[in-house]
Amino acid sequence: MYHFKYKNFVVTFNIVRYMATLKRFYRKTNILLSDGKFEITLDQRKLKTPQRKVLQVDSKPLALAIAAEWDMQKNTIDKSSMHLTALCNTVIDNPHNHTKQDMVNYIVNCLEMDTILFHSYENEELYKLQTENWDPLVQWFCDNYGVNLIKTQSIKAPTVPLETKAILTRHLMSHNYSAVCGFMYGVDAIKSVILTLAAAERVISIKEAVRQSRLEENYQVSHWGSVEWFHDHNKYDLQSRLAAAILFVHLNSYSVSYQPKIDKNVD
Structure with missing residues (x-):
């Protein structure tokens, strides 16, 4: 490690x-x-x-x-x-010839399938666990970006207002191409725009973001047991992918490049 x-x-x-x-x-x-x-x-x-x-x-x-x-x-x-x-x-x-706008559109559309907006409609215990863990993060997202989101208790995707999509689009477009690529990598890894942005903003740690993304899986494991080695492997793989994504975002947002010193004594 x-x-x-x-x-x-x-x-x-x-x-x-x-x-x-x-x-x-x-x-x-x-x-x-x-x-x-x-x-x-x-x-x-x-x-x-x-x-x-x-x-x-x-x-x-x-x-x-x-x-x-x-x-x-x-x-x-x-x-x-x-x-x-x-x-x-x-x-x-850029093997797929993606523009920055293409990637931003993809991330914004992923918000409609965000893991933490889907709450259980069959299991009251799981629903309570999801509410306690996920609602504060959804509220942070809404407050931080000045948007509105509504969670769902069905298999039907929640409706994301066009204004919310527009605000999130402007935020992501403010980053450079490489950083947006990092965001997309993180979203693909943990299936959550909200958790990826929360990790990028240091609201939650990498480990916590992955834990939240696996909340339902962890709940099932606590009741039915885990497959030997599989669940731990999945957890560590997601942590390494998200860690790389967030690091990539930050190191490309605040690049440290060499700049030669200027001799003030030279005319």
């Missing part, structure tokens, strides 16, 4: 070993500065994307985190655990 600290964020990447397909071919990793961008090297080779483009980022901490992902690989390379690398590849290659 690897812990990466940046400012007030301490995120944990749980590395789960899957079936390996590629042996480690390098001894050490490093980063270098090239034309104001940071690149990652594997020995003397520059890391490249699946489309053979040089992987470059604006943020030095992000470059260090990506290098750490590669440095953590042992005898074999497990690409499925390297979420920051995958995010950078997606941003640079």
Whole structure:
């Protein structure tokens, strides 16, 4: 398990070993500065994307985190655990030709299927648990963004007002392309726009966001038991994905790039 600290964020990447397909071919990793961008090297080779483009980022901490992902690989390379690398590849290659507006529209539409807006209509005990845990987060979302949301107790999706969608769209569009890609990655991981934004705003921790997203599953496990190793694996996988997404958002929102010092004594 690897812990990466940046400012007030301490995120944990749980590395789960899957079936390996590629042996480690390098001894050490490093980063270098090239034309104001940071690149990652594997020995003397520059890391490249699946489309053979040089992987470059604006943020030095992000470059260090990506290098750490590669440095953590042992005898074999497990690409499925390297979420920051995958995010950078997606941003640079853009294999589906997504615009920022495309991704923002996708995230906003996901609000209608947000996990914590769907409350149980069959189990009173579960409904009470959901209300106690989820209602404060929904209220935070409404207060923070000045919007209205209504939860549902049926399989029918809740109606999200057009004004709410417009406000959320403006908020997401204020971020750069890379950050929006990070938001989308987080939403896809835990199936919740509200929890992803709450984690990004530091209202809740990564672990808490994942716990809330798995509330119904945890309830069922408490009553019927868990499948050995499966539920823990799922929890840690979601934590690593969301942690990478939130870190990606912040490191791309507050890029730390090299700027040469200016000698004031030079005319």
